[in-house]
Amino acid sequence: MQYPTPPSAIYPAETIEAHRAFIARRLRPDPAQRGRLEEIRDNLIARIAEAEREGWLGEVEGLRVSLAGADEKLMQLDARLHRRSSEVFLGVPSIEQTGARDLDASRHVGSP
Template sequence: MSIGTCARAFGSPCIHEHACVRCALLRPDPVQRSRLIDIRDNLIARIAEAEREGWLGEVEGIQVSLVGAQDKLDQLDAEAARRSAAVDLGIPAFADIANRTATASTDQHLR
């Protein structure tokens, strides 16, 4: 299941091998926010387990993924803040335009 949209050009190789949470080209989907939180929380638990078991090489790799997951959550927060700060200028409806009437000019040079 996807957590967003990949901005990578179609057919280009992915060095992350589908570990998209690490990729700067992933544009997270706001609907997947809770899933990203679950991923982040799982990574924190995995780091604790790896430290407890002395798997120091694992800790470093998982920390990279944790930074990526937190970055994706920060992107979603920034996007939500931008959207809430936006001003709706509205789009004129046809009725707004159709109610106007045109008047003929009475200038002498136009006759």
């Protein structure tokens, strides 16, 4: 029986990691899961402290990468919330501006 070729044998590790990072950025966090993301972040911080205390340097590095991802997702949620709550000026004139223009036009309707 022949096993499929692992991706690491076909592509360099940097390409695989870049692809994973791209996919992770494309996934949008659900605002309802903010509390869960905060729990994950807090747990990662505790695990990093434990790994540093025990001298597990490889584990520390991996956990820091995960912590950076959790922080990024929380920042994405904050940015999305800010975008939804902020006003956007679309260039539409106000009532006062349109009313003034209509009054000016009515003055010129009957004049030669």
